[in-house]
Amino acid sequence: MTTSIDKLIIGNKVFNSRLMLGTGKYKTPRDAHESIQASECEIVTVAIRRLPTNLTHDSSSFLNTLNWEKLWLLPNTAGSQTAEEAIRMAFLGHELACQIGQEENFFVKLEVISDPKYLLPDPIGTLKAAEFLVKKGFTVLPYINADPILALHLEDLGCATVMPLGSPIGSGQGLNNLANIKIIIENAGVPVIVDAGIGAPSEATAAMELGADGILLNTAVAQSKNPAQMALAMNLAVQSGRLGYLAGRMEKKHYANASSPLDQISKS
Template identity: 65%
Template sequence: MQQQLLMPSIDLYNTPLTIGEQSFMSRLMLGTGKYKTLKEAIDSINASESAIVTVAIRRAQNAKNLGKSNLIDCLNWQKIWLLPNTAGCKTAEEAIRVAILGREMAKKLGQINNNFVKLEVIPDPKYLLPDPIGTLKAAEYLVQKKFTVLPYINADPMLAKQLENIGCATVMPLASPIGSGQGLQNISNIKIIIENSNIPVIIDAGIGTASEASKAMELGASAVLLNTAVAKASSPNLMAEAMKSSVISGRIAYLAGRMTKTIQAQPSSPTDSISFI
């Protein structure tokens, strides 16, 4: 009888991602904007098996006020953790108000202990680059109010460390501008942030395809958050599947440890101490 090879479970290598007091098995987070239809969004989120889904509170509130269906009403929030975000806020004060609305929304969905907020303060309408001063100001206030703050930032190692020091649960440096699909354009700074950080580093914005998500994880990032790469793919649910697999493979490759690069070639089949009959 042929012996069956037992492959070790991926879960043996993929330890939970811990943010604040919550732990998650998936290291892929998905956004909810830009999909053509609600069904397409739901199918993609399900295909990704993301444990955390981020929702723009302003957009969700506007849809609710207009009596329109939105993802808040269509997803199973017993299985998915809501990450409210302050997208659309131009000032620290705006972001704080929207964060409070987001916490109330999470509680209405039954997530009583959900104090998460993805903090975005973006006054720049052209490049959508986050305001470091406004972000730091809002983060400091929200941390004091017992929020679990996940701030979206430029790949700035000094700002990342300041946010960690005031009590943020993660830092979320951009790979490249939001929705650009340019991939990892700030690798050197991201490496410094990861090296210096004692909290999870989540790569957010600019990822365009699965290989880029895998590369982010190979650098040692704790997780990847993306939206446009899936929503604007020709087949969003297939791209969601690809992203799920790439984040897992990138994580395992990081844990495995990359071989050292060399200038000269090294034979994979050395001839020393080999006798030929």
């Protein structure tokens, strides 16, 4: 386990878990529940477009079945093709957070995606929406391409994190943008959450070993043969990667170095 002082801080909130989980694409609600529990995540993201406008009038909604005393809602503007759409979705997200008793929750996962084939985020629309929402008091977590300069611009605007994609969303291709993610991590003054493309626990570990502050994923768990088991694997992978990063990797060498040197044996 990570140390008690190693917390993830986003905006004014402190979290123990560095794994965030999406709620879409599960075959059954039971799979989603069991996966959230196994992951030990504290942040769950929900696409605002998929939710009823009034949860109090829809007792069957998935959100009403979750324990919001232990979980923090991260409304997601997925499906927004323009900055204006994303801004509207962000305000709806806050209204939904209020309905589950999180009146102080102004978190929003900002997605502006105008590309229907590869679902790559629109950098200009994201910057525009982020600037507006930050000024309105939102805690903005922007989903972006692995662009180090864009990440710095969003941080300068006041975003609480930057969330570069490892590879296209839902693709399971892994960390195709590793070099740029590394640059983002080196330069960022806010948490870096790797979001999208991770398909296996080893990839989550690799991102965390690099120094990422957290991982957000959905499809890798929801579309696995055993979602709850994969959620547990991702949970352990994130913890393992974080511990490895904090411990500090040994220096690579160009030659062999015996773990039991002969000179020590001869002296014994």
